[in-house]
Amino acid sequence: MPRFPVSLLLRCLATAMISGYSRPLYILPFDHRGSFEKGLFGWHDPLSPDQTARIADAKRVIYEGLLAALASAHNPDGVPVTRAGLLVDEQFGADILRDAQARQLITACPAEKSGQDEFDFEYGDAFAQHIEAVNPTFCKVLVRYNPDADEVLNARQREKLARLSAYLKGSGRLFMFELLVPAEAAQLQAAGGDAKRYDAEQRPALMVRAIQQLQDAATEPDVWKVEGVDTARDAARIVEAAQRGGREGVGVIILGRGEDDAHVREWLRTAASVPGFIGFAVGRTTFWEALKSWLAGTISREEAVQEIAGHYREWVQDFEAARPA
Structure with a gap:
């Protein structure tokens, strides 16, 4: 009987378990942890119970903004519940996740430690128990992965991500992968130290290579959550990579x-014009200034809620207006 390399067998097994998610998906993400603690409140771990409760309440304001944006008898022009979703963490948002599930909203919850350059599980080897307890529609990871970065680092990340992917596929759960491709020093130098030039000239091709490397290492998301690109041509190449090799059902959303x-808005319109981009996940631009103003006491809670709702509805309107007829 012929013998096959283990890596080839893993790739074949992962490909056999490809499913995907291609329905419209408009996510309001507020799973930020470190940036809330330090950037919004100026606090550092360990948090007191009161500090934890205050962050959870701030996230509740964002959630109330999403609810205010949904279609209802009082708001017929709102966003359909079947397309609306949220991404929030278990630490500060477990109650929100339970309430959202009861309302039949799409939910997503992160599995990664916050603010790490290298992917690792928030709850270590207990990651599966936490996913099962929270039971979100999507398990999400944020990963910083540059295909030209240190190969030992990248290999460690690929191994952990393949483990998560296999668990999610084996348990029938959906997988959302947030890919960030930070510039390596040499890449930024080649762009004259200009981060925007790196974004335009190098990042799109690096994103494609990153997706391909991760797929080849048995990581199979149902949805890729990616940084925006400036041209439809680059957006189409990202979709092509995400859907290659029998992955036609895999969706892509813009962050x-x-x-x-x-x-x-530019990123939304560019992405929406390309088949395969099914939606977005826009967080801080939606809620950050409203939360800051509310915490400073310059606007009321309800004003903050309505401001967040208005931004979210605008992203939906912009995306849907740019979709091909």
Whole structure:
């Protein structure tokens, strides 16, 4: 009987378990942890119970903004529940996840440690128990992966991600992969030290290579959550990579990366014009300033809720207006 390399067998097994998610998906992500603790509140671990409760309440304001944006008898022009989703962490958002599930919203919960340059599980080897307890629609990971980065580092990440992917596919759970491709020093130098030039000239091709490397290492997301690109041609190449080799059902969504409104709108319109991009996940641009103003006491809680709802509805309208007829 012929013998096959273990790596080839793993790739074949992963490919056999490809499913994908191709329905419209409009996510409001607020799974930020370190940036909330330090950037929004100026706190550091370990948090007191009161500090934890205050962060959880701030996230509740964001959630109330999402609920206010949904279609209802009082808001017929809102976003359909079947397309609306949220991404929030278990630490500060377990109650939100339970409430959202009861309302039949799409939910996503992160599995990664916050703010790490190298992917690792938030709950170590107990990651599966936590996913099962929270039971989100999607398990999400944020991974910083540059195909030209240190290969030992990249290999460690690929091994952990393949383990997670196999568990999720084996348990019938959906997998959302947030891919960030930070510049290596030599790449940034080649761009004259200009991060925007790196984004335009190098990052799109690196994103394609990263997706391909991760797929070849048995990581099979149902949805790729990616940084925006400036041209439809680059967006199409990303979709082509995400859907190669029998992965036609895999969807791609665009993230906001904390950019200003104008830049987010450009990314949304570019992505929406390309088949395969099914939606977005825009977080800080949606809620950050509203939360800051509410915490400073310059606007009321309800004003913050409505501001967040308005931004979210605008992203949906922009994306849907740019989709091919």
